Structures are given as C-alpha cells and as structure tokens.
Amino acid sequence: MEKIETNKQYQDYVDKKSPNSPILKNCFNAFWVGGLICTIGQLILDICAYRGLNEEVSGTITSIILIGISAFLTGLNLFNRIGKFAGAGSLIPITGFSNSIVSPAMEYKSEGYIMGVGAKMFTVAGPVLVFGISASILVGIVYLIFNTQSITLV
Amino acid sequence: MQKLGTQTIKFDRPPTVLETASIVGPKEAQGPLAKYFDMLLEDEFWGEKTWEKAESKIIKQAVNLVITKSGLPADSIDYCFAGDLLNQCISSSFGLRELNIPYFGIFGACSTFVEGMILSSILAESGAANNVLFAASSHFCSAEKQFRFPLELGNQRPPTSQWTVTGSGAGIISSSGTGPFVTHATPGKIVDKGIKDANNMGAAMAPSVVDTLLAHFKDTGRNPSYYDAIITGDLGYIGKEIVIEMMQTYGYNVKPNYNDCGVLIFDKEKQDTHSGGSGCACCATVFSGYLFHELKEKKYKKILLIATGALMNSTSSQQGESIPGIAHAISVEI
Amino acid sequence: MDMFFQSLNIMDYVWCFVVGGLICVIGQILIDKTKITSARILVLFVTLGAILGGLGVYQYLVDFAGAGATVPITGFGYNLAKGAIKGVQEYGLLGAFIGGTRAAAGGISAAIFFGYIASLIAKPKMKKQ
Structure with a gap:
C-alpha cells in the first residue's frame, strides 16, 4: 500500500475498506x-x-x-x-x-x-408534511394556471 | 516530568494507577469481557425514569465504587476529572454533583477517559495532588437519542456503524504507589481527513491514531514491539484494519500486539454490533475492567492505551462538516 | 364472507404485491447505495408522488396496482396532489390550499393522535440487536 497523503486518497481508501450493505x-x-x-x-x-x-x-x-x-x-x-x-x-x-x-x-x-x-x-415526519403539502399546493396552482378558462376564480 | 520530542510527556516519578472500577449495561454483560467488569446491569434504565438519569447514576456509582475499592477516605481524593457525550457533559456533572470533590468537567468525545487519566497523572506528579480521580461514561440509548434517531424508529444500521457502549469506567491516580505506573503520555493533535459519514466513525478517527502513534514512537524512541499490547479506544473493525495498514506504510508493524476496545468488548457475530463498540465507556470499561486486571495479574507488563474521539455533534453533521478525530496515548507499565 | 372472497381478483393482488414491493426496493437501493438518510428518502418519495400525481402519471399506476401504489408514501404524495387539483376545480385558488391536506387529513390526524396515545402508555426500550 502507498502512503496516504490527501483527503481524497483517504476517502477512496476508506470507501474500499468499508463493507457494503x-x-x-x-x-x-x-x-x-x-x-x-x-x-x-x-x-x-x-x-x-x-x-x-x-x-x-x-x-x-x-x-x-x-x-x-x-x-x-x-x-x-x-x-x-x-x-x-x-x-x-x-x-x-x-x-x-x-x-x-x-x-x-x-x-x-x-x-x-x-x-x-x-x-x-x-x-422525522415533519419534513414529509412540509414537502408533501407544499408540493401539492404547487401542483394545485400549476393546474389552475393551465386551466384558468374552465375554472371560475373565487 | 519532562517533554520528549514534539508532544510526549515523560513522568520522572511515575504516578500509580491505584484502582479502577467498571459498570456496564446488559448487552456488554453478554459480551466476551463480562467477567472482568465489577458490575453488570440488568436493564438500561437502572430504576431511573430517563436514559440521561440512568447514565448519571452509572457514572456516580462507578466513581463511588472505585473510591470504596481503593480503601481511601473520600476526602483524601484531591481532584476529579470526568466527562461524557451528552450535551455539556450533564451525565458527569449531574452524577458527581454530590461527590464533594473539586471537579473538572472535560470533553474529548470518546477519548475523554484517557484525557482525564493524562491530566490526573500530570496533577499527581506535579505535587499539586496526591490522589486524583478520573471517570467517563456513555449510554447507548442517550447517545442514539442525541446523535441519531429515536430508539423505536425502524431503520437499518449500515455495516460500518458502531454500537455505543453503555457503562462507565473510573480510576484513581496516586502520586505514590506500587504500580501499575503511568510512564509516558502522548496527547494527540486534532486530525481531520475529511470523512463525513457519521456511520463510519472508526474510519474518521483512525488517522488521528496513526498521527499519535507515530509521534509516540518518534518521541520515545520505542517500537511497537516494546509493548505487550497496543490498545485503541473505539475504532472498531474497520478503523483497526486502517490503522494496521497505514502504520505499515510508515514502516511500523503493529499487527501482532495491536487490538481495539471496540473489537474486544462485543462478540461481533453473536451480538450483531456491526463494526464494534464505541463511546466513552468503551475504552473506559475495557481498561478499568479487563486491561487493569491483566496488568495486576502481570499478564501484560507494558501497554499503550490510545483513546480515540470523534469531535463532532449533530449540528456539525447536518451542516455537512467533516469529522475531526483525536487520539490520546498513555503508557501504563509495571 | 365467501361472497366477498369470490369477488376478489387474484391478479389485482399479484400486481399490488409486486408494484408495492418494487417501490420499496427502489427505496432500499437508494438507502444502501447513496447513504441518504431515511428521512430524506421519505421526503424524496412524497415529493415525487405529488409531482407524478400532478402530471397524471401516477394515476395509471394506481389504476393498475391499487394499494400497491397508494400505500407507499409516494401514494401519500399522489393523494395530496389529487386532492389539491380537486380542490382547485371546486374552489379555485383557495382549493390549492385546502384540497391536498383535506384529502390526507385522516392519515395525518391518525398518526398524530396515535403518536400522542402511544407516548401516554408506551415506553421506548433498548434494541436487543
């Protein structure tokens, strides 16, 4: 084995040494x-x-x-x-x-x-709600933009 | 006391490790070193309501136990050093608040035990103290809660992950005594090779061990074969292999007499601990239980104990920082 | 009850099992190969489900695999998006804000309520392994 100098070399070496799941x-x-x-x-x-x-x-x-x-x-x-x-x-x-x-x-x-x-x-679950709900609102708004003619705005 | 080379302390009147005590949790009690520990717990709560209270109780009892075992009156202990992994070291300060001995709280992550041992030895040899107590603790459940996930979360542990040891080790360093003696100490530098994976602590800390070992051998003029055993704190299987291979590249063969507390404390196959044990208590209990016993029995005459610490917290991990490692070495000889 | 079992179509169950299992396998590969934490996987899947739901693509998977597509967390995202679209159809812009959460309200409330109840009566225990 060669002497390890840089962080990159060490990371590569560790990746090789560490067993995979x-x-x-x-x-x-x-x-x-x-x-x-x-x-x-x-x-x-x-x-x-x-x-x-x-x-x-x-x-x-x-x-x-x-x-x-x-x-x-x-x-x-x-x-x-x-x-x-x-x-x-x-x-x-x-x-x-x-x-x-x-x-x-x-x-x-x-x-x-x-x-x-x-x-x-x-x-743990908070992010799921944040991103799930935010994504759904964006989907709703995009849908609204593409279908404005057929929908009456409140 | 004098300084050798770049970073090693040589004790001219080597202080004695007077006595040690160890308490471990139920999982460690099923491990291969069980018979060496003073006290084996049957459950992780030990009658307390929270993991944190349980850990405080463990370190408190370990400290009480070492004082009792030493036969010293409590007021003849001049100072104490203690630390753990919980935020602001609450296990130690809460556990020892009724101890009534001047107290230094220290943090070196999992290297705390040897950090305390070195500082105790310096105080003892300097003449400032006759007897100095040092202790460290960790608890699997409180550590998981603080650093990882709730215990009941159904996730998988990767094969590189390590198992935090539940328990505490404590010792007393005395300025006079018949040994085992603390002859040298090599405090380590912070070494960061850019590892970011908090599930691969052994790999993050291994370079600091290599750094400290090289300094120790260079400063003292010793070779790995000088020691009966070179024992690192909690590198686990992966870190241990990395140290052996990296030391080889510097021309040192540590393989024959080198081992790791994290490898020794659990049975990897039967106990499913993946890469081995970790935590302050890993090296603290293995030294206080097993290694001290072997020194007393003269099975080992010269050991080099190198406790290893990963100096990160959950905020630094989330901010994408790498994990700095540290390794403190201490020679204990009879 | 016999009548009920006679009404079931075996192939529905086969596809439900296979599609549900495969969605989990994708998650497992991501966990093992990329070291992404489980929390990030859940976020990724729920967002992906919402986007595919919004594009109408996920609906095909739901028609094909039933619970195999709706039970995984991607189905939760799909359900949110579908609800938001339905909300927009009924209430316009306001619907984008109430539709999604309304569709998922049962699940969210149940998880919060059960979590609260569990904290009252259960205690965490050390993992044996």
Missing part, C-alpha cells in the same frame, strides 16, 4: 415485506368497497388502519425489529410515516408533553 438480501426483504403491507392495504380497500363505501373513504380508512397497526407495533417495541429486517419495506409504506411520528413521541416523553411529545413528534 448486503444489498441483495436487503432488497429481497424490502420487496416481500413492502409487498405484503400493500397487499394487506388492498384487502382492507376491497372489504370497504364490498361494504359499499366510496373510493375516497375506503382509501382513508385503509391509511388509518395501517397507521394504527404500525403505531401499535411501535408502542409494543416491535416495529424497530421489523424495520431492521425489512428496511425500506416497512419504511416506504404509510407504516413508516406512522412509525416516524410515534417513535419520537415516545422517546421525547421524558422532556414533557408540550416541548417533548408535542414538539419533537415531527422531528
């Missing part, structure tokens, strides 16, 4: 767990539809149930184990969003209900 195994687990969570969602959707609920209500009920299950598992200290196993498989579905709100709420309870639970609840 077991990506194939991770992807396989993410695939089937993620797929399974979506399939459970589909089942709930179909049950709602079978009971005659409309699409929007069914979708909301599905979200709430999945969020509830994920919150419940987080409260039982089980979700982090699923997350460790499934990675993006439990993070990307709406279950991950729920976990990212519930876990800081539990963690920061020690700092009280106002500045702890209330304020820190959004440390």
Whole structure:
C-alpha cells in the first residue's frame, strides 16, 4: 500500500475498506415485506368497497388502519425489529410515516408533553408534511394556471 | 516530568494507577469481557425514569465504587476529572454533583477517559495532588437519542456503524504507589481527513491514531514491539484494519500486539454490533475492567492505551462538516 | 364472507404485491447505495408522488396496482396532489390550499393522535440487536 497523503486518497481508501450493505438480501426483504403491507392495504380497500363505501373513504380508512397497526407495533417495541429486517419495506409504506411520528413521541416523553411529545413528534415526519403539502399546493396552482378558462376564480 | 520530542510527556516519578472500577449495561454483560467488569446491569434504565438519569447514576456509582475499592477516605481524593457525550457533559456533572470533590468537567468525545487519566497523572506528579480521580461514561440509548434517531424508529444500521457502549469506567491516580505506573503520555493533535459519514466513525478517527502513534514512537524512541499490547479506544473493525495498514506504510508493524476496545468488548457475530463498540465507556470499561486486571495479574507488563474521539455533534453533521478525530496515548507499565 | 372472497381478483393482488414491493426496493437501493438518510428518502418519495400525481402519471399506476401504489408514501404524495387539483376545480385558488391536506387529513390526524396515545402508555426500550 502507498502512503496516504490527501483527503481524497483517504476517502477512496476508506470507501474500499468499508463493507457494503448486503444489498441483495436487503432488497429481497424490502420487496416481500413492502409487498405484503400493500397487499394487506388492498384487502382492507376491497372489504370497504364490498361494504359499499366510496373510493375516497375506503382509501382513508385503509391509511388509518395501517397507521394504527404500525403505531401499535411501535408502542409494543416491535416495529424497530421489523424495520431492521425489512428496511425500506416497512419504511416506504404509510407504516413508516406512522412509525416516524410515534417513535419520537415516545422517546421525547421524558422532556414533557408540550416541548417533548408535542414538539419533537415531527422531528422525522415533519419534513414529509412540509414537502408533501407544499408540493401539492404547487401542483394545485400549476393546474389552475393551465386551466384558468374552465375554472371560475373565487 | 519532562517533554520528549514534539508532544510526549515523560513522568520522572511515575504516578500509580491505584484502582479502577467498571459498570456496564446488559448487552456488554453478554459480551466476551463480562467477567472482568465489577458490575453488570440488568436493564438500561437502572430504576431511573430517563436514559440521561440512568447514565448519571452509572457514572456516580462507578466513581463511588472505585473510591470504596481503593480503601481511601473520600476526602483524601484531591481532584476529579470526568466527562461524557451528552450535551455539556450533564451525565458527569449531574452524577458527581454530590461527590464533594473539586471537579473538572472535560470533553474529548470518546477519548475523554484517557484525557482525564493524562491530566490526573500530570496533577499527581506535579505535587499539586496526591490522589486524583478520573471517570467517563456513555449510554447507548442517550447517545442514539442525541446523535441519531429515536430508539423505536425502524431503520437499518449500515455495516460500518458502531454500537455505543453503555457503562462507565473510573480510576484513581496516586502520586505514590506500587504500580501499575503511568510512564509516558502522548496527547494527540486534532486530525481531520475529511470523512463525513457519521456511520463510519472508526474510519474518521483512525488517522488521528496513526498521527499519535507515530509521534509516540518518534518521541520515545520505542517500537511497537516494546509493548505487550497496543490498545485503541473505539475504532472498531474497520478503523483497526486502517490503522494496521497505514502504520505499515510508515514502516511500523503493529499487527501482532495491536487490538481495539471496540473489537474486544462485543462478540461481533453473536451480538450483531456491526463494526464494534464505541463511546466513552468503551475504552473506559475495557481498561478499568479487563486491561487493569491483566496488568495486576502481570499478564501484560507494558501497554499503550490510545483513546480515540470523534469531535463532532449533530449540528456539525447536518451542516455537512467533516469529522475531526483525536487520539490520546498513555503508557501504563509495571 | 365467501361472497366477498369470490369477488376478489387474484391478479389485482399479484400486481399490488409486486408494484408495492418494487417501490420499496427502489427505496432500499437508494438507502444502501447513496447513504441518504431515511428521512430524506421519505421526503424524496412524497415529493415525487405529488409531482407524478400532478402530471397524471401516477394515476395509471394506481389504476393498475391499487394499494400497491397508494400505500407507499409516494401514494401519500399522489393523494395530496389529487386532492389539491380537486380542490382547485371546486374552489379555485383557495382549493390549492385546502384540497391536498383535506384529502390526507385522516392519515395525518391518525398518526398524530396515535403518536400522542402511544407516548401516554408506551415506553421506548433498548434494541436487543
């Protein structure tokens, strides 16, 4: 091995030395767990539809149930184990969003209900709401600009 | 006391490491070094309401334990140095607020234990003190909460990540005694090779170890083979390999007698700790438990302990700063 | 209940599973290959979902894979965008501000409420591994 002088050389050397994540195994687990969570969602959707609920209500009920299950598992200290196993498989579905709100709420309870639970609840999920909602407003405004003729402004 | 070369202190009347004490959490209690620790905890809260209170209790009890073990009356301890990883070192200052011994809070990230040991030795040899206490602590849960994510967040740890050791190590340095003796100390410089990945601390800190080791060997005229064991604080598997290979490029072969506390404290395969242990308590408990025991038993006669610290916080990481490393070395010989 | 199961189409479930799984695999590859933190992945996906939803592209995926497209966080973004467009159609500019959040209100409120409840009764525990 050559002597390492520059930061660039060191970074390259460290990249070579550091083991990579077991990506194939991770992807396989993410695939089937993620797929399974979506399939459970589909089942709930179909049950709602079978009971005659409309699409929007069914979708909301599905979200709430999945969020509830994920919150419940987080409260039982089980979700982090699923997350460790499934990675993006439990993070990307709406279950991950729920976990990212519930876990800081539990963690920061020690700092009280106002500045702890209330304020820190959004440390991880806050950005999702900020960027998701902002993007949707922009989409709405762009849609408005392209469809001004057909829409009456308030 | 005199200065050798660029940065090494040689103790002319070497102070003694009089006694040490160690307390570790449940995971460390399942590790390969369990039998060397004084106290093994069954749960991470230890009857407290928060992780922070639990860590304070751990360092408090470790300090009380070392005083009891030493047989010294508490008022014969002149000063104490202590530090930890939580913001403004609250574990140490809250844990030791009832100790009633003049207190210096110190921060060297995970190098704090040896930083305290060096400062204690200097005070003891200078004549300013007869007995000086030093301690450091860390807690997996409080560290995760402060530096990473809530415990219940379902994320994956990359293979380069390290596991913060829960526990505390404490020791007493005495100006007189029968050893083991602190003979040399090489305080390290801050070394930053531009690593930004907070999940690869070993790689961020390894260059500082190389820097300190080179200075130590040059200043003292010693070779790696002089020591029975050269032990770094918390580089883990990746950092350890980097040190071996980088030292090779400078013509030093440290491989035969070199190891790392982060590698020693956990069983990588069984305990799933990825690149090994880290945190102030990693080197503090391994020295106070295992290494001190081996010195007392004369299994090791000369060791070089190099505690390593990553001098960053979560704000600096978010602002895209690289991670400066530091490594302090101390020779303990019988 | 038998009637219900007879009404299900197996292929719907197969595509739901496959598409949902694949969206997660894309996230996993990003995590493992780029070291992007999970919070950033969620933001990226929700924004992408909103943009694709706004362009009308995501609707095809939803028609094809059902919950396989709506349950991932991209579907949350799609839902927000769809709501915003619907809002604009009903209320004009005002709708851009109320439509999105209204469509996602159930999910957001549920997560906040459950988070609060969990903090009342549950305690974080050390990871065993």
